[in-house]
Amino acid sequence: MKIKILVSGCLLGEQVRYDGKIKYKNETLFRLYEKGFVVSICPEVVGGLAVPRAASEISVDRTDIINKEGKNVTPYFIKGANIALKYCIEHRINVAILKSKSPSCSNNLIYDGTFTNTLKNGKGITTQLLEKNKIYVFNEYQIKEALYMAGIDLNDI
Numbered sequence: 001m002k003i004k005i006l007v008s009g010c011l012l013g014e015q016v017r018y019d020g021k022i023k024y025k026n027e028t029l030f031r032l033y034e035k036g037f038v039v040s041i042c043p044e045v046v047g048g049l050a051v052p053r054a055a056s057e058i059s060v061d062r063t064d065i066i067n068k069e070g071k072n073v074t075p076y077f078i079k080g081a082n083i084a085l086k087y088c089i090e091h092r093i094n095v096a097i098l099k100s101k102s103p104s105c106s107n108n109l110i111y112d113g114t115f116t117n118t119l120k121n122g123k124g125i126t127t128q129l130l131e132k133n134k135i136y137v138f139n140e141y142q143i144k145e146a147l148y149m150a151g152i153d154l155n156d157i
């Protein structure tokens, strides 16, 4: 079975971001995608949220996810995280490369829940679930480490 990694759709240039913009296409990841090494996911979109959508942040007390309009969107985020885990199980994935600073995908920093553009330490909802299930989650600045962990050599593709 071919090695697969899970990658955030926005890092592949898919139009899935909350603002509908394509901002972060990563050429290395896209090449891996074209060669069949990547399962793409946007947890927020597969969880049922639209493009565009109101930006969301994990609440200050970290109990819920609230969008900028004040709506509690936690169930969408949980559904998306569970679908991401399902993809990993189906494809025997144990490495993911997900977008930093996202309330779904981040493995390091999240916005603090005040919508004031302030970051704090924390992980997105999907990352939390994947890590609980022993899947290594890296971000777009850690691609080399992620590929090493997955056993993919860029020189071979």
Ligand code: SF4
Pocket: 008, 009, 010, 011, 016, 017, 018, 041, 042, 043, 044, 045, 099, 102, 104, 105
């Ligand atoms: S960071 Fe994650 S949830 Fe946000 S647009 Fe990218 S893939 Fe979707």
